[in-house]
Amino acid sequence: MMLELLSPLPASLNLGLVLLSALTSGLSAAAGIGGGTLLIMAMAQVMPATALIPVHGMVQLGSNGGRAAMTWRHLDRGLLAAFLPGVVLGALVAAWLLVRLPAGVLELCIAAFVLYSCWGPGWPQRLLGRGGTLLAGALTTFLSSLVGATGPLVAAFVKQHFAERLPRVATFAACMTLQHLTKAFVFGVAGFVFRDWFGLMLAMVAAGVVGTWLGLRLLHRLSDQRFDTLFKWMLTLLALRLIWLGVKRLGGA
Template sequence: MVQLGSNGGRMAMTWRHIDWRRFLAFLPGAVLGALVASWLLIRLPSGVLELCIAVFVLVTCWGPDLPKRALSTTGTVIAGAVTTLLSSLIGASGPLVASFIKQGGGERHAKVATFSACMVAQHMTKAFVFGMAGFVFRDWLGLMLLMIIAGLIGTRIGLRFLDRVSNHNFEGLFKWSLTLLSLRLAWMGVASLTAG
């Protein structure tokens, strides 16, 4: 819910830059992924998904570009489904979605706005799934609101920075941020696998 509030605020602040074609292709995939996650009873061993996501993000950041078919409407629907499914299982799909959005080209405002819109779709579907599973949001409402407010303040500061940085510098910062996040995921995955 905190991520929904944070990304929702960023989406509202940058809505003019959203790539609506990509977002509307991502949306049905996100719904499908959430539905599959709500029925999924088998879970991979802790650590495996984290390592898979870390490897995918590192390959998309530092390897060759994804094929054009992967960035097509069908590819975007599939990305929406897969990332939402993974997100429902481990809650770490932000770097995965970001690395997919990064591959699509475009300028920095469009990437940030489209990423935020896709994450809003994911978090809304996840909130529905977890609510149906019995999570009581009301018990956490105060803490969630405070964290959302803090996230919105951070978003405003981040968007001021985004306005000042060039597209070229943004690409480098984005790539290294995703790399650090994926290395953290890899560390968490290895730690989970070796602890078990």
């Protein structure tokens, strides 16, 4: 089957990840946040740790890039220009540090970050100027190369700049596009072989574009207060599973 040629994973898992890419991209477009985190938590259950962040990063590059393109009229270019230098700085630091992580740390980093995103405080109000925006770009890009899904942290920062959802969604998508673009450099330096996963990444990106288009159509209609609570607890349960996996790997089990 063609599905078996997409990646080293079984055909059934490849199909499941492609469908999940469409679903989570639609979620991010409609609710403004959450799809990337849900996707990486699901991918972490079935993919090798060495492939998790780079494959997720390329898929999210396509998903966020498509969403930014579809909402470009609402993009805050000033905030994006201040965010970009921090992205470059964070990527350079991540490229130096990435290969120094021992087995098990990756899973624990992802779990800790997701739990913080669900239950921790957001960005302080004072970090809204140009210097704070640069710092946010550097910190979240660095973390993105280690834990993959920094969307909730970036969204918490972007949200404080906008009262309306469309500018928030557009600017958030553009910031995440810049972050995920750096992963081609970071993981290329680390020696990751992208071609082994190219078919799966391409299929997930295509599915993500479709999901984004559908999600944007629901953007003004979705009421998500109750859904957010359920979603937060689902991510928490997945994070606890990753803690268990990370501890096992650190212990050599």
